[in-house]
Amino acid sequence: MTGTVSRRSVLAAAAAGTAAGITRWEPASATPGSGGAGLIAVTGVSVIDAVGGARRDQNVLVRGGRVLAAGHLRRTPVPDGARVVDGRGGFLIPGLADMHTHATEIDPTDPEMYVVNGVTTTRQMSSSETVRGWRKEIEAGTRLGPRWTVGSAIVDGSPSLWEGLGAPYVAVADAPQARAAVRRQRQAGAEFIKTYTRLSRAAFHAIATESRRLGIPFLGHVPDLVPVTEASDAGLGSIEHLFEFWYDTSHDERRLRREIARTHIDGGDYAGWFTTLHPLEYAAARSYDQHKAGRVFERLARNGTPVTPTLVMHRTADVPQDIAHDDPRFKYVSADTLAYWQWATQNIYLKGRTPRESKERRELIGLRTRLAGALAEAGVPLMTGTDLGTAYLMPGFSLHDELEQLVLAGLSPAQALGAATLEPARHLGHRDAGAVARGNVADLVLLDADPLLDIRNTTRINSVFVRGQLIDPPARARMLAEIEAAAGNRPATGVLPMGAGCACHGGTRRA
Template identity: 80%
Template sequence: MAHTVSRRSVLAGAVAGAVTGTAWPGAASAAQRSADAEVTAVTGVTVIDAADGTRRDQNVLVRDGRIMDVGHLHRVPVPRGARVVTGHGKFLIPGLADMHTHATEIDPTDPEMYVVNGVTTTRQMSSSEAVRGWRREIEAGARLGPRWTVGSAIVDGSPSLWEGLGAPYVSVADAAQARTAVRRQRKAGADFIKTYTRLSRGSFHAIAAESRRLGIPFAGHVPDLVPVTEASNAGLASIEHLFEFWYDTSRDEERLRREIARVRVDGGDYAGWMTKTHPLEYAAARTYDPGKARRVFERLARNGTRVTPTLTVHRTADVPQDVAHDDPRFRYVSADTLAYWQWTTENIYLKGRTARESEERRELFGLRGMLAGALAEAGVPLMTGTDLGTSYLLPGFGLHDELELLVQAGLSPAQALRAATLEPARFLGHSDAGTIARGNVADLVLLEADPLRDIRNTTRINSVFVRGRLIDSDGRRRMLAEIEAVADRPVTGDIPAAAGCACHGGRLRG
């Protein structure tokens, strides 16, 4: 469901205009196309990627959107006339990826907010005409933004948790409807099929079979009635969030699955689903069996099933009372977005929650960190994702929060960076991305400090290359200032009646 808000036209006149005055204009003018043909050299930098580790004293040459060469400064000379970016004392990493987003049009600055934070790849986990429009503008050179993969409408069971909540969804009651939904979503242009929570077991397997037949990936939630290993064996490309793992890894799995099968939720009652399933999820987490977990994780690793833990959104859902409402980064979003976040917190996460449930959810969030660390230790390939569109999650900024949470969960900084670079590139079939190598797309982030010493150093961004186009430190400051100015401007058109995350969404006040 696409909604148009006037901020989009405001952005076109403000952010794009401001970016034109920076080192990397939003529109590809004749002068910029000429500049693209020239070489930009990052000199004497320490290069870090998941394939080759740490390489010191490197020169990295960029031309025509690609890495022309990379190597020791004594081997790779800087061509005469090249634009030089001094990398001495700095660290160069591949562009980052947010593999779980639900961008909306409440604020239309998502593309710019991503790249100014070094996020050059994103995966939209639900259908979005807005994002498809942004993608066309980005590919045409009319604005800056990441490479975007866009999924189908949510394919959920019947009744669907999404009835009346505004997100694009398809409700399927049986296998035949499920197969039809796959065909229609593929024809509509989806890059992959998004599965959801209330699918029946038969419908889920019909989606798997039809997706294989048509050659389109399917990814998303593991439905309540489908074991994680069964979903992995069926070909689910990536598992989103850490909800369903507890049942497969519980000593009490058989009883808990009988209880899950008895849960009934009315259409659109997302808060009711969270309330009814919480005691079961909590009981499963408290009966975690490391031996069972090891076997489950080994299966996922053998199958190559990716997991996107989205610890950022689990924090928002489990302990919303801990989320700071005065984060200075919130100046980059509008009052409308802040109001939506508050509504969702009150009406989805905290609705009907008792003090006891709050205590249990705090414990559960800690256990989710343990689970993410155990998955990584077992060799399950992880990917970073934030669930943008959920309360208090910001485009680009949230990806750095996710990296920090993954390291707190037990991943090394190198493992966390791999989850944000190489694994997403491999998953998406981008053989020319995710590492810093000759011929690869020049999506790069220049940092002021070593992220392997402290993962929070990924926020200390000096410059960003987006497909070879440089946003230097002055350009970043100007872009952020313009995004803030756009967020401050009053809306002159309609605000969406319902918008937000297509995983844990809600309705804006009318």
């Protein structure tokens, strides 16, 4: 594959794809009647959320994008004329959240892919004009999609791992440049500042100080040169991924940090960072000190610093050879997306990998999974996130995979659901979300099976409410068919767009 693609051509292709395959949403109207006009009632359903636990035989009334009432069916009558959704035998949960996304911009159907999978809240971890455009359409009611929080361009050290890779980034060499970057990104409309891997300690703390002064959250990667506890104490809004925890929890921390400080990574060499630091990360993981870890986790819990483990990303990065390339869900992505995934796997994750490293990384993914469970057990808030943009991850679908990984890590299904609903709502300051309660936004998912018995039942989706708009089974089937057709009808361009990949773990290149 050769050639380049401009940002304009990528956006034009996205618009064309939408016009070709995805219809504008036309909400079904409620049956007119006294007291029930515009009202939808889910009747006799079991409600599950992280606030009230599980409640059986509930009626939930939705109107005007809000939950009008929710309670036992004997105390919550259904007004005449309401549209009734029979919830008997079903389970109603709050809409799910993916708190670590990088919309790929290769395919134009991310918003629809999210909501058809019950994901009604997303956090874009890097600046994106495309996502801002989607958000305008969603807020105008002309397109169905999640509530989207959009961050700044990546703020990295100098040299930056993102040099020449196409994603929006700012390289800062010192504290004054870091403070200036915060001011510029806030002025540009960022809702939070995204910190990255190669920031110096001085630059990181300058970001913290300036962000607090301006009242804008800062969150993201814990830089290589900053301890996790130090970042938490400085007010980092959330910790993304599990890379840096091993050093804080190692009995050999001092030596390992000296080695990190001596390690040089060229600008734009993300694959080099990934492979060069692997021996140090592996040594840190193998020298894990449980008592030291307990003190670290206690500090994070006390500070209320949430962690987004992104275990599905770590699986792709650590054991890409285990990814099934015949996943039937891949029919919902285009040939260009599949080509990017194949390129990224060979040129980022497997580049220069030896059999020894592959063996060590297989051990590491098991250790990371146990680490996520230990964080939860210690009371550290966890949030679900996928790192969409990483190879073989899909909007919406992969959030359910992350829920399954969290349960494998030791969380109960109820805890995993809380990490996907209530914790994200708290983090984003959405007091009207994360639970099925009167007055809350009507972002809801009706399931055909109990997720508390098996977390994989979150994939047994019957219907989805997005701001009160009901996507019933026929509408959901139609949307999935349209997404599949749009992906299949998009001709392969033979080009991998620069910067279209994950802004955490490598952008695209010419292949």
